[in-house]
Amino acid sequence: MERIGSLIHHGEILAIKTPSGSVVGFHARSLEVAALDPEIWNSLTATTDGTANVVAATQELEDWSRSLDPRSKSGRVEHAIRSLTINVAQVCNLACTYCAAGGDGTYGSAIKKPELDRVREQLAMLLSHVPQGERFVITFLGGEPLLVPELITTIARDARLMVAGRGIELRFDVVTNGTLVTPEIAELLTSLKAHVTVSIDGAPEDHDRARLTKSGKGSSLAVLKGLNELVKVRERLHSLTAGAVFGAHNLNVVQAYEFLADYPFDSIKFDFAAEAGDEEASREYATQVAAVADLAWQRGGEHELRRLAVFNHLFHALDDQVRIENHCLAGKSHLQLDTEGRFTVCQWFVGQKKKRSAATS
Numbered sequence: 001m002e003r004i005g006s007l008i009h010h011g012e013i014l015a016i017k018t019p020s021g022s023v024v025g026f027h028a029r030s031l032e033v034a035a036l037d038p039e040i041w042n043s044l045t046a047t048t049d050g051t052a053n054v055v056a057a058t059q060e061l062e063d064w065s066r067s068l069d070p071r072s073k074s075g076r077v078e079h080a081i082r083s084l085t086i087n088v089a090q091v092c093n094l095a096c097t098y099c100a101a102g103g104d105g106t107y108g109s110a111i112k113k114p115e116l117d118r119v120r121e122q123l124a125m126l127l128s129h130v131p132q133g134e135r136f137v138i139t140f141l142g143g144e145p146l147l148v149p150e151l152i153t154t155i156a157r158d159a160r161l162m163v164a165g166r167g168i169e170l171r172f173d174v175v176t177n178g179t180l181v182t183p184e185i186a187e188l189l190t191s192l193k194a195h196v197t198v199s200i201d202g203a204p205e206d207h208d209r210a211r212l213t214k215s216g217k218g219s220s221l222a223v224l225k226g227l228n229e230l231v232k233v234r235e236r237l238h239s240l241t242a243g244a245v246f247g248a249h250n251l252n253v254v255q256a257y258e259f260l261a262d263y264p265f266d267s268i269k270f271d272f273a274a275e276a277g278d279e280e281a282s283r284e285y286a287t288q289v290a291a292v293a294d295l296a297w298q299r300g301g302e303h304e305l306r307r308l309a310v311f312n313h314l315f316h317a318l319d320d321q322v323r324i325e326n327h328c329l330a331g332k333s334h335l336q337l338d339t340e341g342r343f344t345v346c347q348w349f350v351g352q353k354k355k356r357s358a359a360t361s
């Protein structure tokens, strides 16, 4: 049990004391919201673990956790790989201050792009296990993947050939810093009917604090130029997402939302780059995300709230009445392939020797 101001976190349940004194519980797995007896709050906050009241209060919350609405479906994900992220370039034209890929997109590897034959072999192996009627997602990631557009084109073409006639839906995602999007690259992305995510941290003055070119200048002008090319072909892409990263260096989440909301993004995704000693920053980030929720609601109600990825997955779970039983799909339905031909369960482990498989040959 952990108390933060007027919140108590107990297992999968968040208890919130409202200014009027009532207590509301939110269950992270079933997404149920329920009024809680204020006595539960008093017991949990009064005290020392182990007293009779605390044990009773804890028991009541655990009973709630065990009771499942029979109308809801399990969201448990089977161990079957249906998504592969390929690092087509472990090199980047930018040098963002918070880059988690080794500071320069390389993840510390000297191998800047993968061997095509090996990628083909690994992709064919994964696709051979996908049954008819299912979908497989290939994400092109870097570094900056648009440094190697020819590799993206070839891998996508080969993947399409591998599933031809098998009734498998292929989806292509591209995550880019946006600076290299020319009209030709935009056409390439439309030919994949790609889901494109552009990394943009909000208004230029905020974006330019961390997203720097190799010469130390802000990259916002180049990103906005690339973004405009994508907006021109927006109808022929599958979707367009903004990916914004915040942290102690930039906590202008509300300002970022106000800037990004005017672009035709289908989705706006916020991430928080944790740095040492950033407890204050993470609290401020949470406060601003809550303010963004209010603004989005005023701007366009539920439709606009659904544009924010942080809330959209909750809406989806409610739409389909699916319990959230896997908060992360890494290694269950998703794998990552680096330029050395090694699998890891997600991008955060690329470059970490203990976390990766031996290269298959």
Ligand code: SF4
Pocket: 092, 093, 094, 095, 096, 098, 099, 100, 101, 103, 104, 105, 142, 143, 144, 177, 199
């Ligand atoms: S664009 Fe991405 S890979 Fe490139 S330096 Fe910035 S964070 Fe790293």
